[in-house]
Amino acid sequence: MGSPIECTNLRKTYDGKVEAVRGLSLRIEAGECFGLLGPNGAGKTTTIEILEGLLAPTSGEVRIFGHTWADNPRQLREWIGISLQETRLSEKLRVRETIELFASFYREPCSTADILEELQLTDKSDAWVGKLSGGQKQRLAVSTALVGKPRILFLDEPTTGLDPQSRRQLWDIIRVFQQKGGTVLLTTHYMDEAERLCDRLAIVDHGEIIAEGTPSDLIDRLGGHHVVEFQVSKEASTNGNGDSNNADLERWRSLPSVESVRREDSTVCLSVREPHLTIPALLDAVTNHGHHLEHLSTRQASLEDVFVLLTGRHLRED
Amino acid sequence: MATTETNAPKLNADSNQPPQPILPARQNGRWSGYRHLLWARILELKREPEVVFWVFIFPLLLAAGLGIAFRNKPADITSVVVIDGAGAQKTLAMLQSASVKNSAVRATVLDRAAALKAFHFGKFDLAIESNPDGSYTYYYDPARPESVLSRAEIDASLQSAAGRKDALTTSAQSSSEPGSRYIDFLIPGLLGMNLMNSGMWGVGFALVEMRQRKLLKRFVATPMRRSDFLLALTSSRLILMVIEVGLLLSFGVLVFHMPLQGSIVSVILLGSLGAVTFGGVGLLTACRAQKIESVSGLINVVMMPMWIFSGVFFSYDRFPAIAHPFIKALPLTALNDALRATIIEGASLGSQSGRLLVLAIWGGVSFILALRWFRWT
Numbered sequence: 001m002g003s004p005i006e007c008t009n010l011r012k013t014y015d016g017k018v019e020a021v022r023g024l025s026l027r028i029e030a031g032e033c034f035g036l037l038g039p040n041g042a043g044k045t046t047t048i049e050i051l052e053g054l055l056a057p058t059s060g061e062v063r064i065f066g067h068t069w070a071d072n073p074r075q076l077r078e079w080i081g082i083s084l085q086e087t088r089l090s091e092k093l094r095v096r097e098t099i100e101l102f103a104s105f106y107r108e109p110c111s112t113a114d115i116l117e118e119l120q121l122t123d124k125s126d127a128w129v130g131k132l133s134g135g136q137k138q139r140l141a142v143s144t145a146l147v148g149k150p151r152i153l154f155l156d157e158p159t160t161g162l163d164p165q166s167r168r169q170l171w172d173i174i175r176v177f178q179q180k181g182g183t184v185l186l187t188t189h190y191m192d193e194a195e196r197l198c199d200r201l202a203i204v205d206h207g208e209i210i211a212e213g214t215p216s217d218l219i220d221r222l223g224g225h226h227v228v229e230f231q232v233s234k235e236a237s238t239n240g241n242g243d244s245n246n247a248d249l250e251r252w253r254s255l256p257s258v259e260s261v262r263r264e265d266s267t268v269c270l271s272v273r274e275p276h277l278t279i280p281a282l283l284d285a286v287t288n289h290g291h292h293l294e295h296l297s298t299r300q301a302s303l304e305d306v307f308v309l310l311t312g313r314h315l316r317e318d
Numbered sequence: 319m320a321t322t323e324t325n326a327p328k329l330n331a332d333s334n335q336p337p338q339p340i341l342p343a344r345q346n347g348r349w350s351g352y353r354h355l356l357w358a359r360i361l362e363l364k365r366e367p368e369v370v371f372w373v374f375i376f377p378l379l380l381a382a383g384l385g386i387a388f389r390n391k392p393a394d395i396t397s398v399v400v401i402d403g404a405g406a407q408k409t410l411a412m413l414q415s416a417s418v419k420n421s422a423v424r425a426t427v428l429d430r431a432a433a434l435k436a437f438h439f440g441k442f443d444l445a446i447e448s449n450p451d452g453s454y455t456y457y458y459d460p461a462r463p464e465s466v467l468s469r470a471e472i473d474a475s476l477q478s479a480a481g482r483k484d485a486l487t488t489s490a491q492s493s494s495e496p497g498s499r500y501i502d503f504l505i506p507g508l509l510g511m512n513l514m515n516s517g518m519w520g521v522g523f524a525l526v527e528m529r530q531r532k533l534l535k536r537f538v539a540t541p542m543r544r545s546d547f548l549l550a551l552t553s554s555r556l557i558l559m560v561i562e563v564g565l566l567l568s569f570g571v572l573v574f575h576m577p578l579q580g581s582i583v584s585v586i587l588l589g590s591l592g593a594v595t596f597g598g599v600g601l602l603t604a605c606r607a608q609k610i611e612s613v614s615g616l617i618n619v620v621m622m623p624m625w626i627f628s629g630v631f632f633s634y635d636r637f638p639a640i641a642h643p644f645i646k647a648l649p650l651t652a653l654n655d656a657l658r659a660t661i662i663e664g665a666s667l668g669s670q671s672g673r674l675l676v677l678a679i680w681g682g683v684s685f686i687l688a689l690r691w692f693r694w695t
Contacts, residue, residue: 052539054535054539055695074541077539077540077541082536082540086532087531087532087533087535087536088531088532088533089531090358090362092361092362092365093358093361097358100354101358102540103344104346104351104353105541105542106346107346107541108344108345110344148541
């Protein structure tokens with residue numbers, strides 16, 4: 001049996017114009033939690049729906065456990081559980097009725113009581129779906145995906161719009177599924193979600209994978225695991241044009257232990273291996289050039305920094 | 319109604335006793351998805367007050383309202399106005415003496431201006447003026463049947479009161495038995511219209527709503543058989559149809575003493591064919607629409623011609639004869655004609671193969687095209 005999910009050179013063009021996915025290849029191993037991380041409109045949903053067999057790719061091939069969607073769609077559907085980005089389940093059905101409806105489509109589903117228990121919906125089993133909170137609705141959506149005892153769970157933006165507590169509940173549910181040997185593919189534009197949940201992830205932008213690896217591999221690409229951010233004010237106002245900005249950046253780059261430099265508005269961000277070497281030198285440099293230090297902070301590097309390094313943009317640009 | 323009774327307990331058993339697993343592994347049979355889809359659909363309909371109102375209550379209100387408004391009056395009362403003048407009282411006396419043996423005439427005396435005004439507003443069917451020379455002038459409206467009738471009747475009354483002898487001896491037998499009244503015409507039409515409405519909305523609208531909510535997409539992401547889904551939707555229509563038809567027919571029979579000449583089985587079979595046909599047309603209407611706003615418009619465009627032409631409220635004989643072949647090719651016309659023939663005349667289904675064929679073609683072609691073009695996502 002092949003890997004749970006494998007795709008090669010996927011392309012999807014809408015109406016012959018919009019290229020949503022542009023040559024994307026992935027291989028996801030059994031028991032892995034794999035994340036597609038990218039901004040809105042990057043092609044994550046199109047990709048996951050092609051993998052789920054809900055959209056036909058314009059070209060490229062998808063294999064689920066070695067089978068294509070044309071081979072035996074019904075069997076593949078027995079093996080996978082899906083939560084779409086947005087599904088409004090029937091509001092006039094009760095939670096239990098909804099789960100039983102979905103359970104009835106599978107050959108050997110879980111018992112409704114077990115799934116209610118696992119998804120912490122037992123108290124709500126007789127509530128109408130329309131009366132549930134956002135977090136409860138999302139847990140119900142995931143329970144309809146889990147009720148068929150899937151081997152692969154596909155989750156499209158599972159925690160978008162949820163409060164922090166509901167997000168953590170859902171993360172726990174995903175981890176439990178994974179611990180039982182399930183494979184997970186999820187999309188998200190939350191870097192913290194990707195960092196905490198995913199064993200491996202692919203950063204997607206404009207329909208292409210621009211980086212792939214474990215969260216720590218990706219952060220390693222920054223060169224340093226720490227970020228030093230600071231703002232300076234200048235007394236002599238000779239600066240301001242691009243050349244002297246670049247000259248400034250070059251100066252910061254030459255500080256000890258600095259791997260890369262970028263500027264965001266008036267803040268300078270340094271990717272740093274060892275902050276205790278960089279910071280004293282930074283303070284000296286600021287004083288020597290007659291600047292004032294207005295703000296200084298250090299933090300752990302995140303996937304957001306990786307995304308910014310790769311694209312020059314933030315994940316969530318409103 | 320027999321079908322409802324056999325269906326209901328079976329469905330109840332499903333909901334009240336969900337298959338509790340005795341062994342840890344629970345196994346679903348071939349029809350488990352279909353049964354749950356059907357039951358979910360019925361629960362949703364039952365819990366939607368609007369559906370209960372529009373499908374069950376509204377047709378009854380419509381039948382009651384129209385039945386009362388167009389009920390046959392005890393005897394057609396001719397309402398006339400006599401223009402006040404020298405001969406007015408004499409005219410009134412002649413009419414009253416004549417009306418004893420003739421049909422009822424209610425005559426009122428008003429001055430000329432008021433009388434003509436009231437006549438023009440339709441309060442009276444005829445205005446009568448006696449001229450100084452002893453002759454009479456009738457004011458009547460040739461476009462109003464009751465005015466034309468009234469003129470003939472009043473003229474006959476006045477002539478015979480003035481001494482005209484009838485050349486022929488005639489006698490008349492009244493006939494206003496159940497079966498020939500407006501309500502008897504109306505109820506089968508309402509049945510047909512209701513089957514069309516609930517087929518178009520119950521299938522077409524419901525599908526687009528599910529598509530818009532991404533529920534269809536969510537369903538096809540499971541191993542659900544797509545044919546089971548459509549079958550469950552159709553079955554829920556049939557179950558609803560039995561209740562709809564049963565309610566409206568019982569209402570007609572019990573409240574308006576409408577005769578039911580044909581067999582109830584024929585009516586249910588016709589209802590089933592109608593429900594499936596309009597379910598198919600609804601499916602076709604909804605096969606690609608993404609938004610409920612667009613499908614609502616489409617449904618109205620499809621239904622509007624049939625409301626007007628298919629003889630729901632009045633006979634399509636009123637339209638020019640050249641249009642009749644087209645009108646008869648509409649599915650609602652075929653259904654209404656077949657329902658009327660079965661209910662009022664007791665015609666057998668075998669004698670109406672043309673109408674059944676029209677329905678079957680509409681339903682069949684719609685289903686085939688709808689399945690070809692249908693979008694689940």
